[in-house]
Amino acid sequence: MKWIEESKCLKCGSTEIIYRGFGMVPVLRFENVFANAPLALVTTYSICVKCGLIFQNPHLDNEGLEEFYKSGLYRQLVYDPENQMDIDEQRGQIAWADLVPPAVTHLDIGCSHGTMLELTRLKNCKIMGVEPNRNYVNFGVPSVATIYEVEGEWDVITCKHVLEHVPDLLKFVEKMTSLLAPGGTLFLEVPDEAGEGGSARLPHLYMFTEEVVRDLFAGLTVEGYQRKPHHFFKMRKPT
DSSP states (O other), X not given: OOEEOOSSOTTTOOSOEEEEXXXXXXGGGGTTTXXXXXXXXXXXXXXXXXXXXXXXXXXXXXHHHHHHHHTTHHHHHHOSSTHHHXXXXXXXXXXXXXXXXXXXXXXXXXXXXXXXXXXXXXXXXXXXXXXXXXXXXXXXXXXXXXXXXOOSOEEEEEEESOGGXXXXXXXXXXXXXXXXXXXXXXXXXXXXXXXXXXXXXXXXXXXXXXXXXXXXXTTXXXXXXXXXXXXXXXXXXXX
């Protein structure tokens, strides 16, 4: 498991980065996974003076992150009992299904069990999910493991609490934007640093501000924004 120390911003490439703060990880519960982790496994963050991105530094490399998620410890780290995360996710997906109009193409990035997609399929939507854990998606919900396997253009893309986990942030945002059809709508939610779910923790590679998200998706028009309890954006791609 390799840890990477960054000398420049992961968004804009500026070398003007400074120490931001830290969060504690209960490492004693995960000593087998984190045997080679830095001292006490304190998750430290840097902030870019130029663009404002807050990012974990140092952070696990891609292979280390994959090992962490496959270990099944992510849900134990965030919630206790861990099934509470399933309950909260499904509640959120049920609520978000109302955002998707009937008879459109709908791509859900980070689809989890696929609850939202099952509901939008009932509205005659053509559906597809992205979920790295292939054993997690309910049988019958079409899905792929990565966004880079998705093709075509989609009328509606939903992405709820995924962006903070993505190692290759700019590449991921570029691909997601390219999948959105002209005139299509993106519903995006990321944790607010100061709000619920915004705490520093190992799986959160970034903590976003409204300004950083708007800059990342500068090619889209923001039609709706709400900060609390999380940063929620409704964005449309120009026709």
